[in-house]
Amino acid sequence: MAEHGVLPEDTLTVDPVSGGPVSTGGPERAEREPRRRRGGMALVLACTAALLLLVQSGVGRAALRAAGLSHRLPGYASLYFPDAASTPAKLGPDRELDLRFAVHSVETATRSFTWSAATWAGKVAHPLAGGSVRLAPGGTALVTRAVRVPCTARRVAVHVTLVGTSTGIDLWLACPARR
Amino acid sequence: MSSTTVTLRAERTAPAELPAPRRRVPLPPPWVGLLLVLDVAVAGSALWLCRVVAAVLLALLPGQLALQALRVPATSVRRYPVYLVAGSVAVLIATGLGVDLVGPLLGEHAPLRRLPLGVALDIVIVLLGLAGRRAPDGCRVVSADVVARARWLWPLLLPLASVAAAARLDAGRGNTVAVAVLVAVALLVPACAVAAPRMHRQHLSLVVYGAGLAVMLLTSMRSAYVVGYDISSEYADFHRTVTSGIWHGGHLGPYEAMLSLTVLPATLHALVGGQDVWIFKLVYPALFALFPVAVYWLASWILSRRGAFVAAAIVLVQYYFFQQQPEIARQEIGLLVFAGLLGALLDRSLGRRAQLALVAALGATAVVCHYSTSYVAIIECLVVAALAALGSLSRARRVPALPWLVAALVTAGVAFVWYVPVTHSTSNLTFVAHTFKRNGIAILPGRQNGESVFSAYFNGVRQPPPTVASYQRDIAALYGRYERFIVPLPDATEARFDLRPAAPAELAGRFPGLAGGLSTAELLIQQAINALGALGSLVLTLRRRSGVVARAIGYAGLAATAVLAASRLSGTVAADYNSSRLFLQCLLVLAVAEVAFIETVLARRRALRVLRPVALCGFALALAVAFLGNSGLSAPLVGGGPPFVLYNAGEDFNRLDVSAQEQASAEWLAAAVPRRRVVYADNYGVLRLDEFTGLNQAVFTAITPRTLDQHAWVYATRSNVEGHLTWGQTSHGQLDVAFPASFLDDEFDVVYSSGSTEVFHR
Numbered sequence: 001m002a003e004h005g006v007l008p009e010d011t012l013t014v015d016p017v018s019g020g021p022v023s024t025g026g027p028e029r030a031e032r033e034p035r036r037r038r039g040g041m042a043l044v045l046a047c048t049a050a051l052l053l054l055v056q057s058g059v060g061r062a063a064l065r066a067a068g069l070s071h072r073l074p075g076y077a078s079l080y081f082p083d084a085a086s087t088p089a090k091l092g093p094d095r096e097l098d099l100r101f102a103v104h105s106v107e108t109a110t111r112s113f114t115w116s117a118a119t120w121a122g123k124v125a126h127p128l129a130g131g132s133v134r135l136a137p138g139g140t141a142l143v144t145r146a147v148r149v150p151c152t153a154r155r156v157a158v159h160v161t162l163v164g165t166s167t168g169i170d171l172w173l174a175c176p177a178r179r
Numbered sequence: 180m181s182s183t184t185v186t187l188r189a190e191r192t193a194p195a196e197l198p199a200p201r202r203r204v205p206l207p208p209p210w211v212g213l214l215l216v217l218d219v220a221v222a223g224s225a226l227w228l229c230r231v232v233a234a235v236l237l238a239l240l241p242g243q244l245a246l247q248a249l250r251v252p253a254t255s256v257r258r259y260p261v262y263l264v265a266g267s268v269a270v271l272i273a274t275g276l277g278v279d280l281v282g283p284l285l286g287e288h289a290p291l292r293r294l295p296l297g298v299a300l301d302i303v304i305v306l307l308g309l310a311g312r313r314a315p316d317g318c319r320v321v322s323a324d325v326v327a328r329a330r331w332l333w334p335l336l337l338p339l340a341s342v343a344a345a346a347r348l349d350a351g352r353g354n355t356v357a358v359a360v361l362v363a364v365a366l367l368v369p370a371c372a373v374a375a376p377r378m379h380r381q382h383l384s385l386v387v388y389g390a391g392l393a394v395m396l397l398t399s400m401r402s403a404y405v406v407g408y409d410i411s412s413e414y415a416d417f418h419r420t421v422t423s424g425i426w427h428g429g430h431l432g433p434y435e436a437m438l439s440l441t442v443l444p445a446t447l448h449a450l451v452g453g454q455d456v457w458i459f460k461l462v463y464p465a466l467f468a469l470f471p472v473a474v475y476w477l478a479s480w481i482l483s484r485r486g487a488f489v490a491a492a493i494v495l496v497q498y499y500f501f502q503q504q505p506e507i508a509r510q511e512i513g514l515l516v517f518a519g520l521l522g523a524l525l526d527r528s529l530g531r532r533a534q535l536a537l538v539a540a541l542g543a544t545a546v547v548c549h550y551s552t553s554y555v556a557i558i559e560c561l562v563v564a565a566l567a568a569l570g571s572l573s574r575a576r577r578v579p580a581l582p583w584l585v586a587a588l589v590t591a592g593v594a595f596v597w598y599v600p601v602t603h604s605t606s607n608l609t610f611v612a613h614t615f616k617r618n619g620i621a622i623l624p625g626r627q628n629g630e631s632v633f634s635a636y637f638n639g640v641r642q643p644p645p646t647v648a649s650y651q652r653d654i655a656a657l658y659g660r661y662e663r664f665i666v667p668l669p670d671a672t673e674a675r676f677d678l679r680p681a682a683p684a685e686l687a688g689r690f691p692g693l694a695g696g697l698s699t700a701e702l703l704i705q706q707a708i709n710a711l712g713a714l715g716s717l718v719l720t721l722r723r724r725s726g727v728v729a730r731a732i733g734y735a736g737l738a739a740t741a742v743l744a745a746s747r748l749s750g751t752v753a754a755d756y757n758s759s760r761l762f763l764q765c766l767l768v769l770a771v772a773e774v775a776f777i778e779t780v781l782a783r784r785r786a787l788r789v790l791r792p793v794a795l796c797g798f799a800l801a802l803a804v805a806f807l808g809n810s811g812l813s814a815p816l817v818g819g820g821p822p823f824v825l826y827n828a829g830e831d832f833n834r835l836d837v838s839a840q841e842q843a844s845a846e847w848l849a850a851a852v853p854r855r856r857v858v859y860a861d862n863y864g865v866l867r868l869d870e871f872t873g874l875n876q877a878v879f880t881a882i883t884p885r886t887l888d889q890h891a892w893v894y895a896t897r898s899n900v901e902g903h904l905t906w907g908q909t910s911h912g913q914l915d916v917a918f919p920a921s922f923l924d925d926e927f928d929v930v931y932s933s934g935s936t937e938v939f940h941r
Contacts (some may be wrong), residue, residue, distance in 0.1 A: 039321075040329035052228040068352035069343050073403070073839050076934055084851050084930035084940055106843065167934040170924070172941070 014060035032147030045132065063169075077162055079115075079169045090174035091149055091156075099128075099145045101160050101169060105135035114163040121152040128158065130174065194874075198434065200906040210308050213240050215303065221297050224452025233451050234462060242266030243302060243320050247311030249536045250318055255528040256479070257324040260384070261473045262537070264466060265519025268512060269544040272438050273447035274303045276547075279426050289424025291445045295451075298448070311736040331382040334389025337363060338465075341393040345400035354825040356538060361812045361824070365392045365803045368492045372799030375485035381483065387475050387491045391467035394501035394810065397824040399460045404837040404870070406460075406823075407506020411837075411866035413440045414459055414508075420445045421455045428601050436597070436604035439512040439548035459508050466915065467504060467511035470767070471495045473518035476524065477773040481729045485795050492799055493708060494771040496806035502824075506673075506835075507760070513549025514764060516541055517556055521767055524560070524582050525731050537583055542590035546597050553594055555742060555764055558588035563731065566720070578731045650914050651678045655885035662879070662886075665857065668926055671884035676922040678883055681904045684829055688818025697817055701808045704801050708773060709865040712765075713740045715772030718779055729775065736772035739765035740939055763931040774798075830915075833864050833898040834906075837870075840933040841896050845871040847931050848938050852892050860894040861927045862913070863904045868894060880908060891921060893939035901935050905912035 054060045064070040064084060069171035081087050082102050091097060103113055120165040128149065133141040149156060200466040213236060220233035225642035242263040255263050259629035278299045290296070311318070337360060371378065371386050378386075399406060405414045416434045419439040420426050434440050444458045451462070454582065471848045475491035482490065494500050504511055517908065521539040523534055546553045560583045598605050645653070658665055670676065687695065698933060716736025719729045720818025743765055746758045777798065781791040807813045811822020821829030823836070849872035852858060860868055879886070882893060882905055896906045899918040907914040923939045931938035 037328055042324075044329040044332060048231075049228050052231060053226070057226050060262075067343075067347075068350050069346040071346075071350035076840060077841075077845070077930065078843060078933040080851075080931040080938075081928075085853050087928055087940075089941075106839070111533060124663070162305065163935055167932045168929065169932050170929040172926075172928055 007039055010133060022176060041145060045167050047074065072108060075105070075137075077165065078104045078169060079162060079167050080104070081169060081171070085166050087171055088173065091151065092174055093176050095151060095176065097147050097149050097158065097173065099158065099160070100142070102140055102142050103162070104140045105131050105137060107112065107135075107137055109133065110136045110139075115160060115161045116163055117145070117158060118150070119156050119158055120150060121150075126150055126152075181937065186562045186713060197842070200453045200525045208312070208695075210240065212246055217304075218297065221293065221338045221450050222465035223451075224450075226295075226672065229451055230421065230451050234447075234465075237271065237450060238267050238466065239325075240267070241270035241300070241304060244311055245270050245540075245617055246537075247314050247784050248307045249533050249540075250311075250314050251533045251537060252317050252528060252530075253320045253324055254317070255526055256320045258528060259473075259476045259526060261476065261519050261521045261522055262513070263320070263325070263470050264281060264469055264516055265516050265544075266537075268443070268466070268516060268548075269306070269540050270303060271300075271446055272443050272544060272547060274300050275442040276426075276438060277303075278446075279442055283425070291442065291449060292425065293449045296449045313555065325381070326353050326385065327381055331379065331385050334386045338396050341396035342400050344590065345397060348825070348827065349403075350672050351660055351827065358812070359827050360393055360397060360884050361806075361810050364394055364495075365806050365810075368496065368803045368806065369796060372489055372492070372796045373388075375488045375812055376483070376920075378484070379485060380479060382474050382485075383488050384475050384912065385415075388468050388472045388486070389497065391471045391495050391497050391501065392465060394495070395464040395468060395505045396461070398502050399464050399505035399902075400555070402836050403455055403456075403839070404836050404842075405836075408835070408863075408866065409507045409509075410505075411870045416457065417459065417508075417872045418455060418870075419873070421448055426521065426843050429917075430603040433550060433604050433606060433902040434509070436602035437509050437547065437549060439509045442846050443512065443548075444508070463508050463511045463810065464505050466515055470504075470514055470518055473502070473515075473522060474612050474767055474770050477522060477732070477867070478774060479765070481679050481726065481732065481776055482771070482774055483791075485792065486778050489795050489799050490560070490774040493773060494763070495881075496802045496809055497763065497766070498809040499534065499763050499845065501810070503684075503759060504763065509549045510552060513545055513552035514767075516545045516548055517552050517764065518767060520545060520556065520586060521735070523645055524563075524586055525728055527728055527734075534582055535585055538586045539589045539688075540587050543593040546590055546593045549600070550594075551760070552764060553590055555588050557594070558591070559735060560584070560741055562741060563734040567731070567739065570720075570734070576725070576730060578727055600898065601851075620773050634684060645909045645911060645914065647678050647680045647907065647914060650909055651883055653909075654881045654883060654907065660887040665879075665888045666800070666884065667885055667887060669891045670926060671887070671922070674939065676884040676917065676919065678907075679915045679917040683915065684833075686814050686818050686819060686821050686826075688814070688816055690816050691818045694817035697804070697808055697813055700801075701805050704805045707801075708769075711773035711776050712736060712745045712754060712769030715774070715776030715779075716740055716769070718770055722779065732768055732771055732775070736769040739769055739807035750907040802830055828941070833902050833904055837933060838866060838897050840936045842871050844892065844931055844933055844938060845874070846934040847873070847896055848892060849874045851931070852939075856892055857888045858892045858894065860900065861896070863898065864894045864896045867896060882919065883907075883916075884919055887922075890941065891927075893927065894922065895923075895937045895939065897935045900935050 020103060032123060055064060061070065079105075080102055088097065099117060103115065105111070105113070108175060112132050112134045114130070114132040117128040119140065120123045125154070127144045129148040130142065131145070135141055153175070156173055158171045158173065159168055160170075217233060217236040217240060218235065221227040223229040224233060244263065246262055275296065278290045278295050282288070282295055287295055322625040331365055340356060340360050340363075343352070347356055348354055366388055367386060371383065375383060380778045413434055418442055421535060422443075423444075426438075426441045426445070440528065444455070444463075447458050447462055448455045471491045471494040474494050475487050478487035478490035506515075520538060523529065523537040523541060524915050529537065541557070545556055563578075563586060564580045567578040567583060570730070571577045571580070612673075620834065713736075716733050716739075719725050719733025720737060721733075722729075725733065743758075743762060774795070777792060777794055781787045781794055811825055813819065814822050814825065821832070822829035823829060826832065827836075845867045848858070849868070856877070858868070858874065859880055859882050860880065861882050862880050865875070865878055865880055867879060887893065895918070899920075903918050903920060904918050905918045907916045927939035927941045928941045929937050
């Protein structure tokens with residue numbers, strides 16, 4: 001309703017340099033400026049929201065993996081003695097050992113693990129037993145095997161390893177006294 | 180104009196039969212809509228989008244309404260947006276604690292869960308909204324008070340790049356992105372110092388925030404676990420609170436008693452969703468990144484825009500800001516609240532009642548967040564109050580002492596109540612008292628014969644480093660005297676099993692000749708920062724033309740300098756509180772005082788004034804050089820230890836990066852060991868055991884042949900097994916020691932193996 005040619009008072013502001021009134025470009029610009037700012041902010045927020053929804057989708061996850069931003073931890077397997085608090089410390093006169101150990105898989109798919117048990121005399125391995133187990137992810141297999149342990153010294157170590165990995169457990173056994 | 184008049188008259192004389200103009204239904208206030216959005220986001224927290232929305236609203240909305248209820252003017256919030264987040268932290272802690280205490284009375288035995296917390300937060304927010312409904316319009320904060328333009332948000336791309344950099348490094352995809360982030364931050368410091376006068380204050384503060392958060396995330400976002408020494412134990416307490424769904428008072432250890440490690444993160448986790456570890460890895464750094472922003476806004480009250488940016492950059496380039504702090508969750512929140520408290524104490528735009536209410540609320544919040552931050556805050560407030568009282572005798576502009584006195588008294592009072600009758604967690608104070616009783620103040624304990632006091636002061640409380648042989652001897656003697664139930668094996672003393680030093684892991688570097696020069700430059704810059712802080716505080720205090728805020732900053736700077744000098748002079752103080760962490764807290768005012776010194780000196784004469792921009796930009800350039808060394812960016816160029824933020828190797832990687840195998844073997848060990856047993860794990864193995872199993876009783880850290888019990892269980896981490904490295908803890912620091920694998924292999928069974936970790940027993 002303002003008269004043509006007369007600027008309404010709200011479009012006048014004080015010039016910081018001259019101290020006099022300056023025009024900021026009329027009412028349209030005064031309204032357009034904050035509206036444009038709000039529009040810009042809304043656009044940024046909408047893009048952010050869309051991006052967040054996208055990265056959680058299957059396509060987004062694949063893209064993250066391709067860019068090296070998301071990766072599965074490498075799988076592994078662990079070996080342990082189930083009765084670790086009471087493992088045998090010495091061999092009987094027959095040098096027989098009931099070898100009991102467990103294999104636990106933390107792989108992402110079902111796979112086979114080959115194990116071997118041996119003693120070492122210097123740098124020469126003396127195989128005692130071997131085998132393989134097939135495990136699903138998170139699966140555990142208990143392996144029990146009777147082995148005869150050769151006594152080449154006062155005490156011997158039985159090593160159980162998963163073939164092709166650095167995973168291995170050891171058991172020191174005192175040999176029976178010779179008669 | 181005449182037509183307008185006619186229209187108005189027509190309305191006033193409208194005939195009665197015409198329908199009455201519709202009454203406008205008043206719109207609900209904006210916070211009601213935001214509360215609904217928050218509820219939806221909390222309910223849909225399976226989506227990342229909802230988590231981000233919930234986290235942002237939790238950081239801002241409660242604080243906004245609390246400030247409105249306290250009648251804090253919006254102009255004050257615009258001048259210091261830290262109030263918003265510090266206020267939200269205070270409200271969230273109070274809400275979480277209230278739910279924790281009231282929940283069991285209402286039959287909810289795990290109250291720190293989403294539903295009880297969500298309902299309680301809704302009630303609190305509605306009450307705060309109602310309390311603030313009659314507040315003047317000038318107290319209504321709008322989003323434009325924090326960020327007015329979308330295009331100023333570009334610095335937030337830097338933290339995103341950091342997250343990507345950490346993920347790529349973890350995946351073994353190289354450090355290119357990490358290097359790019361560090362280079363960008365190093366360039367931004369001098370570039371923004373040059374451009375500062377042409378940038379909006381909000382824009383500059385977003386640069387400070389984005390850069391600060393980016394460098395912190397390079398550390399905190401490494402690995403799938405928390406990264407750091409303290410934070411591992413902190414996470415154990417947090418995780419226990421999350422799993423039990425309740426926090427109990429009573430006789431607690433210091434970590435258990437800090438709500439910043441229990442109730443607050445459990446509340447955030449329940450409302451934001453996701454794995455709890457992300458609260459410490461992502462949310463806490465995002466909150467603490469406001470610390471240099473606080474410096475920026477405080478500085479902008481008395482300095483030029485460029486000066487304020489340079490003051491913030493002083494904090495930004497310190498390794499103990501971006502590398503050490505993300506490893507200490509409690510202090511991240513403690514310092515954020517302290518920044519809010521200091522702002523409220525210095526802010527002249529707050530009304531007296533609003534100021535005192537804010538000071539009291541934030542002082543009490545600081546107490547339950549972090550003990551040491553509160554102690555330092557109490558000392559600083561008392562010193563400033565005393566200086567203000569002294570200053571009132573002179574003709575200079577008076578600094579009101581009352582707010583500082585109130586802050587000191589409230590903080591000390593709440594500290595007493597919280598630490599003594601509520602949580603009985605005074606073990607750290609009794610330790611300090613015990614140390615003082617035993618050692619006295621221990622002035623300059625590292626001073627050598629004939630060395631001057633000044634030299635000894637600048638060298639700090641250093642001691643000659645022990646050797647591996649002396650460590651082996653001393654630790655065996657210590658165990659022999661105090662741990663008599665431990666029976667080592669007879670073979671342990673054989674020479675072939677003697678401990679050996681570990682081989683250092685060093686990068687070669689392309690320009691090793693530059694290492695000495697860079698190190699000297701860093702030292703000089705650091706010493707300049709120290710000296711300028713004290714000088715600046717003195718100038719602001721004594722200068723006749725200082726305004727009230729500048730003088731108050733001068734007083735606070737003098738108080739901070741006194742606290743720092745005490746920690747430098749006294750071996751006992753230094754032993755009780757890490758000096759770099761103390762320095763960071765003091766930098767909140769000292770950084771402002773430093774730049775104030777430069778601006779003041781160069782403003783004295785007209786001829787010098789033209790040099791002011793040059794001096795400030797030159798100082799910013801020097802800070803960028805310091806950042807090169809502090810961030811590890813210089814390591815590929817000049818050599819040295821591989822920095823954790825750039826390599827999957829090196830000292831920090833060996834110590835702090837946790838693997839899934841370490842977690843699995845810790846959990847196996849905790850399940851396998853009998854009740855009566857002796858467990859050994861080195862300093863970092865102990866952290867894994869505590870973090871994943873809570874196994875922290877009768878666990879010994881000296882994995883040496885002469886201190887291992889013959890029936891011990893030994894937990895060997897990836898660093899022990901693959902890196903052949905362990906650490907010897909001495910009273911003068913840590914020694915790198917070769918892991919005694921030959922002894923363990925010869926004398927013990929390996930009862931568990933994951934390839935990269937092992938458990939020994941016999």
